[in-house]
Amino acid sequence: MESRHSGFGRERILVAPGPTQVPPDVLEVLGRQVLHHRSPEFRGALRRVRSGLQQIAETSDPVLLLACTGTAAMESAVINVADPADKVLVVSAGYFGERWVELASHYGCNVVPLRYEWGRVPSPDDLEAALRSHPDAKSVFLVHSETSTGVVLDLERFATVTKAAGTLLIVDAVSSFAAVPIRVDAWGVDVLISSSHKALMTPPGIAFLVLSPAALEAAQRTQRPRLYLDWERNLATQIGEEPETWFSAAVSLVSGLEAALDRIGREGIENVYARHVTLARHCRAAVKARGLELFSPDDDTSAALTAVRMPNGVGSTAVVQMMHEDWGVTIADGEARLKGSIVRIGHLGYVVPDAIDRAVDALGGSIDDIARLRRTEVAASAGTQQA
């Protein structure tokens, strides 16, 4: 068995489901002097980044970059496509599905949630039935890769259902983009949202959206006030051969993203997808070999991250802390109602199998140590009570 100290003297690793580890070539670009956001060099970077993201999304729809995190891009979707009282359907099977519910409810939409137990895989048939019961629903919000559970749903089949019903489909693809295949045009996704700091291997601070003509038309019809997150006005400055951002751009992160996209281009996106499946299998095999139980589905679709159940009596918060402090390995605790009972290992972006091995070693070692500590405490407490 590895000692708990095996992390010492080795480089710290970050294998959380975002922010993810940034590769050296991207870090090198981030350490360079910034570009001015009205310079030709920045315009070139912006043009190449938008086009690189379009290629990965397999779309001719425009890409809109915003200087914010994924949540603000989600909020932008609600305020650009939905007026108050609009009926919207939300598929929710985790923390980020609930974020859609919260956002749409907060903005006064008539939210019909299609809820699953956290960790379950949502079914397109259920959505089809829900849309039959709610023919007045104007849009469907869902999460492609539920970062809180590791579940990736079958986006192609969901898109078939929404297309047949004639509703807009708005997809949180924050932790799936560039990790799991997404074919926006072929499948018919209206709004796809992701951000810089997951499989795109760049620090957080940029979110982006792919916007279909139907989504942009909806945005023209809605009346809600918005400026920083207004799609139309932001997009107007970003299209064309000399694109700019409306306001100051997060210039260093755009340059970082350009380097990350170059990296993905060199590897080839289909190879990137295949690597994520291989890493997911590798991670799950290691977790099971260690005698631990998976919370995420053990399939090739859910390839972005692996969630692991804690054994009885071991709290995940203490495990994550011990891994971070004693082993130099950073993973993530469960979110909200799953905090304390699962941990999440991200194998998206810049991750190698050795990092997964180190993470699972550290996970197993920390669980063992904490379980042993607990047994000692229980015995001591029993001893005290006897005395």
Added chain:
Amino acid sequence: MESRHSGFGRERILVAPGPTQVPPDVLEVLGRQVLHHRSPEFRGALRRVRSGLQQIAETSDPVLLLACTGTAAMESAVINVADPADKVLVVSAGYFGERWVELASHYGCNVVPLRYEWGRVPSPDDLEAALRSHPDAKSVFLVHSETSTGVVLDLERFATVTKAAGTLLIVDAVSSFAAVPIRVDAWGVDVLISSSHKALMTPPGIAFLVLSPAALEAAQRTQRPRLYLDWERNLATQIGEEPETWFSAAVSLVSGLEAALDRIGREGIENVYARHVTLARHCRAAVKARGLELFSPDDDTSAALTAVRMPNGVGSTAVVQMMHEDWGVTIADGEARLKGSIVRIGHLGYVVPDAIDRAVDALGGSIDDIARLRRTEVAASAGTQQA
């Protein structure tokens, strides 16, 4: 006279009024592996950054960091303190004053603009009179350092006026913070807004606000829906000994900001202010020595940037482009109605006198070249007409 090619072989310099040049020690931090936003290391960085910003603002009010640019922080001020139809007074003497007008009007406020010709210095006496005529005004929005003109107004006197009237004072200090003294508590500023990429020498992507108890009370009373830009909910996670951001943080920029604040701490903020005055004097003397006319006031208050009028017949857009391409010096064109007729040299943040000299040399050289080119064209065109 310097040749137009004197920029060759020398390092490119960025002396625009934002984004500003990032110092080597901050770049070094930006090139390091990212921290996880739920790690103790990041919590420590966030705590130190918030406290460092408080010190510069000379306040015990809490600082709220947001992953966005200054404009979104301005928008957050409108949507957190003003309900639709609330009467608000806006002091506007430039592009960013008009941004306040646009934001508040867009959100349905009853906007009373107190407008000046762009480049004029707003007077607190005018505001006092306006507040007497509009005793029902609930808040005053103004721009401390108008980045489009270079004018810095006398914030202390404006704050005296709003305090006497019992209205909230909301200040865009984007290009004045850490360049020009601001004493939030002593003067009585309710909301102070700035961002990472001006005198704080860090790339764009983080904005922050200093929020007085009265501002937070107002935010509790207003009804407008908001999530990403909601002050109360964001602040709730950022205060205390173990602060976090509500959503993913722009972790690398927070680390960069920490390094920049350390740098300011080593220099001493009063020395930083004095250096900005010295640089402004240096810049203006050089501009005048070159026979060019200042657009910014020639005083020690307006120490963040210098705006320069173009001589007759020379367009600033071509000058900025030539300086960038031929001299390796990046400054900024005029904004909106001033585009084409002025240029702006930023001497805020990480700037040395030599950079100012290079910028003014490049400016003078480019203006001369463009003027000469124009004379040749005019002569050629006259020759063609004669022939």
